[in-house]
Each structure stands twice: as C-alpha cells, then as structure tokens.
C-alpha cells in the first residue's frame with residue numbers, strides 16, 4: 001500500500017493498538033526545558049520509577065533565563081527555582097543538560113537540530129508546543145503535556161490518538177522579499193488557527209524543496225499555530241548535508257545506512273492524505289499580522305480586513321480594539337517602539353545574517369529599541385565569528401545572550417505596557433510579549449527594515 005511519510009513513521013513506532021483506544025507509540029527522543037519538566041522528575045522519584053533510557057533525553061534552559069551578559073543571576077524567584085530544579089534533576093539522573101556556557105545552551109528547538117539530536121524518521125517529544133520545529137528533518141515531533149513526558153521517561157512510550165494527515169503544497173515562486181515566515185503566515189491566514197486541528201501536516205512542493213534547513217524549521221515551527229499536532233518535511237540532500245558530522249548524528253557505515261533509510265521515508269508517489277490544500281505563492285510578497293492571533297495576517301501591501309469580512313466578528317472587534325488599528329487601513333507607516341529578532345521561529349544564523357545585511361551601514365531609528373537574541377550559544381558564536389555582532393552594535397541594536405527572551409514574557413525581557421513591537425516570533429496573543437503590549441509578527445527582514453525606518457515597512461521601502 002502506498003504510504004505517506006507521516007504514516008510510515010507512525011506505523012514503525014506503533015507498539016500496541018486496540019480499537020476505540022489511543023495507540024501506544026514508541027518515543028525515540030525527549031527534549032526537556034525548565035518550565036515543563038519538574039513534575040515529571042518529581043513523579044518518577046516519588047513512585048521510585050527509573051528512567052528507561054537517559055541517553056535519549058537532553059535538556060537545556062531557555063524560557064526563564066535572562067539574556068543580559070550577567071545571566072548567571074536570576075532575580076525572579078520562580079524562574080530561579082525552575083532553572084535550579086532542572087539542573088539538580090539532571091545531575092541526579094545523569095541526563096545531559098546543555099547549560100549556560102556549555103557552548104550549546106539555547107532554545108530547545110534550536111539546540112536539538114544543531115546537535116543532530118533531531119534526526120529523520122524519529123519520534124520526538126517535548127513539553128512544548130513548538131516541538132513541531134523538529135519536523136523540518138522529517139521527524140514526527142510534537143509537544144506533549146508533562147504527564148506524557150513522565151510516561152515517556154519511564155517507558156519510552158506514550159498514548160496518542162492517531163493523527164489525521166494533511167498535505168500542504170506551496171505552488172509557484174514568490175517575489176524576492178518573501179521568506180519562509182511569510183509562507184507559513186500565508187497558510188495560517190488561509191486555513192485559520194483551527195485549520196490543521198488533529199492533523200500532522202506534510203509540506204511539499206518545489207518552494208519547500210528550495211528552502212534551507214533553517215527556513216524549513218521556521219515553517220514547521222508554526223504548524224502548531226494553525227492547530228496542527230505537528231508539521232514535517234521529507235528529508236532530502238539539504239537535510240543530509242545539514243546533519244552530516246553533527247554530534248549525535250550517526251557516523252561512518254551507520255551514516256551511510258541511515259542516509260538510505262531516511263531518503264526512503266519520502267511519501268510514496270500517489271499516497272493518500274486525509275486532507276490537502278495548495279497555497280499559491282506565485283509573486284507573493286511579505287506578510288504581517290495586525291491582530292491578536294496568527295491567523296490575523298495580511299500581505300504587507302494589503303489593508304486590514306473589514307469586521308464582516310468573515311471569521312468571528314467579536315474576535316475581530318476585540319483584535320482592533322487591542323491593537324489600536326482600524327479596518328481597511330494599511331499597516332505601512334505605523335510607528336513602532338520595539339523590534340525583536342529571535343525565538344525558535346527566527347533566531348537561527350540565517351535569520352541573523354539576513355538582519356545584518358539590512359542593518360549594515362544603517363541605524364535603528366531613535367524611537368525604536370531593537371533586541372537581537374540568538375537562538376543558541378552556537379548561533380551567537382557563529383554570529384560573532386562572522387562579525388555580525390559588530391554590525392548590530394554599530395546600528396544601535398542590542399545583541400543579547402541566547403534564550404526565549406521577548407518571545408513570551410517569562411523572563412526580564414518584556415515589551416512595556418502600551419508599546420508596539422514588530423517581532424520575528426510566532427504568537428501575537430494578547431499580552432504575549434508583556435501585559436498590554438502589541439505584537440506584529442513578521443519575517444526578520446521586515447522587522448529589520450521597520451526598525452531602521454521606525455515604523456512598519458518592508459525592505460523595498462529602505463533607501
């Protein structure tokens with residue numbers, strides 16, 4: 001029978017199934033961070049249950065840590081306790097933790113791929129919704145709750161309902177300013193925040209094949225924002241060349257064999273899916289969000305939708321009231337206070353290079369505070385080696401230490417009350433970047449151009 005990649009991975013990891021019940025799925029890899037792991041460790045300890053395979057687990061600290069140079073000091077008590085607890089738990093159990101100054105600390109979804117811990121064909125879980133990022137490698141990767149983390153640490157298995165499969169094809173070639181971020185925002189604008197509910201998406205098409213691993217991760221990262229359980233892209237030559245030689249990637253003869261197995265994961269020609277959609281991106285340009293969820297996205301050169309344009313009227317009214325915008329207006333020229341580059345969506349080296357290209361020889365506008373936060377220590381060190389840090393400093397941007405930072409207000413980096421931020425992150429929810437702050441999601445390039453001009457703008461508006 002012809003199979004798609006999603007079912008191929010699912011079926012090879014299926015341990016047990018019984019009609020009317022969730023299926024028992026084998027989990028190859030577990031990622032941990034400080035926010036959602038403590039109860040899992042505590043439960044296992046209380047019940048005296050050993051960890052089944054600690055070598056399939058890695059941890060890092062990302063959400064709660066500060067991103068200033070003196071990040072060793074965590075002033076907030078809850079944050080400090082989270083970080084200290086993860087450190088103690090890893091020490092006690094022998095789980096590898098990539099802590100600050102390990103040269104591999106960073107956002108869990110940036111670190112996993114960098115280390116080659118994320119590999120094609122694997123099932124990967126983490127107590128974090130953006131675990132979908134790892135699907136860029138052709139892995140079945142999804143966020144789970146802490147109780148499932150506990151189950152997987154104890155047994156290498158979890159119970160899961162079999163997801164529906166959804167094929168998303170991007171067709172055509174966009175304009176020169178369009179990025180992977182714009183592609184995923186366009187999909188979410190079209191199918192809505194519930195459009196992928198209960199599904200795993202496979203992204204296909206010539207555009208996807210043309211993308212780097214970094215760009216593929218940006219797309220898979222935001223799969224969760226249309227309600228999908230996960231998103232993935234079949235491994236190809238780009239995937240292999242990214243992974244070769246990385247720490248946890250197979251070596252020598254194992255590598256040769258793994259390559260063959262991974263390439264065979266590709267969906268069979270003519271395989272069925274439960275749902276499919278084609279998104280035409282021919283000639284498309286950059287996207288930006290105007291409202292309070294990622295479906296509230298428009299092309300930068302469009303105007304905001306009418307209240308009766310479809311969708312839930314009450315939500316649209318609430319969105320306009322919160323973002324202090326009107327239906328039918330262009331966002332271009334709207335003054336901004338903050339510009340943020342970072343997160344597991346757009347905090348990788350390629351994103352920083354794109355931003356540096358725009359900031360080189362230019363200055364961040366006086367009315368704007370710009371944070372550039374690398375996704376990991378590796379990204380930071382690469383940026384420094386390439387001199388990007390100097391470009392950022394000369395432009396007046398603040399190049400900080402790795403972490404989730406201003407993506408969510410769980411550490412000292414917050415957008416102040418009433419301020420407007422253009423951000424490379426993945427969620428523009430009410431208060432996401434700080435109480436009463438306003439978020440516009442966009443690509444790193446659009447964020448950088450807007451930072452320079454002091455108002456929402458595209459690269460084409462730069463002198």
Ligand SMILES: CC(C)[C@H](C(=O)O)[C@@H](O)C(=O)O
Nearest residue numbers: 035036063127128129130408
């Ligand atoms: C803190 C964590 C559980 C959360 C998530 O699951 O996504 C965070 O990473 C986020 O982006 O909101």
Ligand code: SF4
Nearest residue numbers: 130343344404407408
């Ligand atoms: S960078 Fe943002 S989206 Fe990603 S894991 Fe951290 S808080 Fe969640």
